[in-house]
Amino acid sequence: MSISPEMGHSHVFLGSDHERNERRIRLVIALTAVMMVVEIGAGTIYGSMALLADGWHMSTHVSAMLISALAYLYARRHAHNARFTFGTGKLGDLAGFASAIVLALIALIMGWESVLRLLDPVAINFREAIAIAVVGLVVNLVSAWLLRDDHGHHHGHSHAHDHGHEHDDDHHHGHSGGRDNNLRSVYVHVIADAMTSVLAIVALLLGSRFGWTFLDPVMGIVGGLVILQWAWSLLRMSGAVLLDFIPQGEDLPEEIREAIETDEDRITDLHVWQVGPGHHAAIVAVATPVSRDPSFYKARLADIHELSHVTVEVTVDKAA
Known part of the structure; x- marks a missing residue:
C-alpha cells in the first residue's frame, strides 16, 4: 500500500533554525576546504611535512562536517515524506552520533601519533609550524563564530486537531529552538581544532625558546584526551535522542x-x-x-x- 502525504497530519519537526544552520555549515565547510587545499598545495610545492600534515588533518574535519551538511539537506528535502512517520527531525542526531565517532577516531589517532613522536622525536621547523598553527586558529575562530548557537528564544503557537474519538492526536507546532546535536557536532569539531592549534602554539613557543621539543607531542596527547571526552559527551547526547531516552533534568x-x-x-x-x-x-x-x-x-x-x-x-x- 502506498503512503500518501495527504493522509493525516504534517509531521515536520525540524529545528526552528534548520535552514540557517544548514547555510552556516556550508560556509564553514567552504572556508575549511579552501584552507585545506592551500595547505596541501603549499606543502607539496615547498616540501613541508608540517603543512601537509595539517592539511590532511583538516580534511578529516571537512569529511565529518559534510555528514552534517548532508543530514540537513536530506532532512529538509524529505520533511514532508509520509514514510518518515515522525518526520526527519532526528536525522541531525544520527549525523551528530556519526560525527562524534569520527571525532573520537581523530582523537585516538592524535594520541597515537603523539606517542610515536615522543618515542622517536623529529626535528621541528618552529617558525613555519607556529605560522601554520596561528593561521589554523584564526580559521577555526571564524568558523566557531559562524556556528555560534544564538537561538535561545522560543516562539510558536498550537493547532489542535480534534476528531471526537476516544483517542486523539494533537499537533502543537510551537517551533522552539531546542538543542541541535547536528550543529553541535560541527561546532565541537571546530573548537577541537582550535584547541589543538592553541596547544600547538604554546608547545612550539616554549620549544623554540627553551628547546623543550617534547612538549609538542605531550600537548598532542593532552588535546587527544580532551577531544575524546567531548566526543563521548556528544555520543551520549545524540545517542539518548536516538534511543528515546529522557535525560536527567528533563522535566x-x-x-x-x-x-x-x-x-x-x-x-x-x-x-x-x-x-x-x-x-x-x-x-x-x-x-x-x-x-x-x-x-x-x-x-x-x-x-x-x-x-x-x-x-x-x-x-x-x-x-x-
Missing part, C-alpha cells in the same frame, strides 16, 4: 503529569520522546470516572510548547 514528563492529573484524573501510561530539535511527541493514557473528550485534556497541555505531537487516550474508569 517534560512531570509538566505533563502536573497539567493532566487531578483528584479524578490520573495518567496510567505516559511516553515522551524527542522527534526533532525543540519538538517532542507524547502518548498520554488517562483514566477518569467521567467521560470526557480527549480534546479536554489536550487543552490542558496547550501551554507546553515543546509538545509538537500529542496523542491522548481516555478510559472511563469508575474506580479512578
Whole structure:
C-alpha cells in the first residue's frame, strides 16, 4: 500500500533554525576546504611535512562536517515524506552520533601519533609550524563564530486537531529552538581544532625558546584526551535522542503529569520522546470516572510548547 502525504497530519519537526544552520555549515565547510587545499598545495610545492600534515588533518574535519551538511539537506528535502512517520527531525542526531565517532577516531589517532613522536622525536621547523598553527586558529575562530548557537528564544503557537474519538492526536507546532546535536557536532569539531592549534602554539613557543621539543607531542596527547571526552559527551547526547531516552533534568514528563492529573484524573501510561530539535511527541493514557473528550485534556497541555505531537487516550474508569 502506498503512503500518501495527504493522509493525516504534517509531521515536520525540524529545528526552528534548520535552514540557517544548514547555510552556516556550508560556509564553514567552504572556508575549511579552501584552507585545506592551500595547505596541501603549499606543502607539496615547498616540501613541508608540517603543512601537509595539517592539511590532511583538516580534511578529516571537512569529511565529518559534510555528514552534517548532508543530514540537513536530506532532512529538509524529505520533511514532508509520509514514510518518515515522525518526520526527519532526528536525522541531525544520527549525523551528530556519526560525527562524534569520527571525532573520537581523530582523537585516538592524535594520541597515537603523539606517542610515536615522543618515542622517536623529529626535528621541528618552529617558525613555519607556529605560522601554520596561528593561521589554523584564526580559521577555526571564524568558523566557531559562524556556528555560534544564538537561538535561545522560543516562539510558536498550537493547532489542535480534534476528531471526537476516544483517542486523539494533537499537533502543537510551537517551533522552539531546542538543542541541535547536528550543529553541535560541527561546532565541537571546530573548537577541537582550535584547541589543538592553541596547544600547538604554546608547545612550539616554549620549544623554540627553551628547546623543550617534547612538549609538542605531550600537548598532542593532552588535546587527544580532551577531544575524546567531548566526543563521548556528544555520543551520549545524540545517542539518548536516538534511543528515546529522557535525560536527567528533563522535566517534560512531570509538566505533563502536573497539567493532566487531578483528584479524578490520573495518567496510567505516559511516553515522551524527542522527534526533532525543540519538538517532542507524547502518548498520554488517562483514566477518569467521567467521560470526557480527549480534546479536554489536550487543552490542558496547550501551554507546553515543546509538545509538537500529542496523542491522548481516555478510559472511563469508575474506580479512578
